[in-house]
Amino acid sequence: xxxxxxxxxxxxxxxxxxxxxxxxxxxxxxxxxxxxxxxxxxxxxxxxxxxxxxxxxxxxxxxxxxxxxxxxxxxxxxxxxxxxxxxxxxxxxxxxxxxxxxxxxxxxxxxxxxxxxxxxxxxxxxxxxxxxxxxxxxxxxxxxxxx
Amino acid sequence: xxxxxxxxxxxxxxxxxxxxxxxxxxxxxxxxxxxxxxxxxxxxxxxxxxxxxxxxxxxxxxxxxxxxxxxxxxxxxxxxxxxxxxxxxxxxxxxxxxxxxxxxxxxxxxxxxxxxxxxxxxxxxxxxxxxxxxxxxxxxxxxxxxx
DNA sequence: TTAATTCCTATTATTATTCTAGGATTATTC
DNA sequence: GAATAATCCTAGAATAATAATAGGAATTAA
Numbered sequence: 001x002x003x004x005x006x007x008x009x010x011x012x013x014x015x016x017x018x019x020x021x022x023x024x025x026x027x028x029x030x031x032x033x034x035x036x037x038x039x040x041x042x043x044x045x046x047x048x049x050x051x052x053x054x055x056x057x058x059x060x061x062x063x064x065x066x067x068x069x070x071x072x073x074x075x076x077x078x079x080x081x082x083x084x085x086x087x088x089x090x091x092x093x094x095x096x097x098x099x100x101x102x103x104x105x106x107x108x109x110x111x112x113x114x115x116x117x118x119x120x121x122x123x124x125x126x127x128x129x130x131x132x133x134x135x136x137x138x139x140x141x142x143x144x145x146x147x
Numbered sequence: 148x149x150x151x152x153x154x155x156x157x158x159x160x161x162x163x164x165x166x167x168x169x170x171x172x173x174x175x176x177x178x179x180x181x182x183x184x185x186x187x188x189x190x191x192x193x194x195x196x197x198x199x200x201x202x203x204x205x206x207x208x209x210x211x212x213x214x215x216x217x218x219x220x221x222x223x224x225x226x227x228x229x230x231x232x233x234x235x236x237x238x239x240x241x242x243x244x245x246x247x248x249x250x251x252x253x254x255x256x257x258x259x260x261x262x263x264x265x266x267x268x269x270x271x272x273x274x275x276x277x278x279x280x281x282x283x284x285x286x287x288x289x290x291x292x293x294x
Numbered sequence: 295t296t297a298a299t300t301c302c303t304a305t306t307a308t309t310a311t312t313c314t315a316g317g318a319t320t321a322t323t324c
Numbered sequence: 325g326a327a328t329a330a331t332c333c334t335a336g337a338a339t340a341a342t343a344a345t346a347g348g349a350a351t352t353a354a
Binding site: 002014090108109123124 | 263
Binding site for chain 4: 153154155186188189192206207208209210211
């Protein structure tokens with residue numbers, strides 16, 4: 001199926017949502033692993049880039065864990081997904097950073113893929129963790145966008 | 148990278164674009180295979196669902212090949228992509244057709260994935276093969292959408 | 295009848311994703 | 325200060341998805 005998000009990005013959002021729910025305290029991955037039924041080792045790999053891009057901070061040792069490094073209202077789903085999966089580039093031939101973007105000749109459709117990527121980013125960037133915390137907020141936003 | 152389109156969908160659009168360019172004559176896959184540098188066997192697999200959903204028609208035998216079954220203005224990129232790759236469902240837990248959509252608990256983000264899928268479909272369905280034939284047409288549409 | 299093509303299915307090869315294993319480091323708690 | 329609980333790090337195995345190949349049957353035009 002086209003345009004799938006791998007579990008990596010999916011779990012990353014879930015993970016960040018759980019941290020957002022817990023506010024100002026450190027939560028261990030083992031807690032999230034057992035509550036969300038996701039392998040702890042996999043979570044460790046997923047949270048690494050989130051830490052490196054300054055979205056979460058970790059504390060080692062007993063009683064340690066992770067917590068958000070910013071207010072939930074300042075973290076978008078787009079930042080989370082791009083942090084763990086890289087930029088949204090539906091088709092290689094629209095990758096600006098790859099100078100040798102080989103594409104079977106005459107790919108007139110490039111514009112389409114570029115626009116798809118922008119549309120995805122627009123949705124992802126319009127939703128913050130605090131929107132997810134209150135379903136009300138999310139639905140309001142939706143109503144506003146659809147009108 | 149997230150939300151990627153596989154070569155299957157990419158090639159399908161390329162293929163349909165080539166057929167659209169050639170108008171009312173049958174074009175063989177071997178021609179497209181050599182001009183676009185795509186394996187002919189792979190093209191055969193890709194064009195099968197396109198034929199089954201009535202977007203192209205094939206003629207066997209010498210001088211045979213494929214041509215569009217409708218006017219290019221009546222074929223959208225969305226129809227092509229969904230025909231060869233299935234529906235746009237970024238994350239399993241928003242798949243309506245799968246009754247057992249298991250999702251790690253409390254997936255508040257479902258709304259996000261649903262909205263991403265809709266945004267992708269909106270872009271894909273707004274562009275027809277005849278839009279691709281004239282770059283002008285495509286750019287005009289873009290200007291209209293962005294304003 | 296021959297050549298060119300679609301049409302069909304199974305299998306292999308390649309790549310990407312998901313998960314596991316094992317350990318090093320750091321902090322807390324007893 | 326020792327035990328424990330956690331992050332932090334890397335390599336690799338297992339699994340799944342994607343891309344490509346192979347070999348042929350059926351059909352049509354020349």
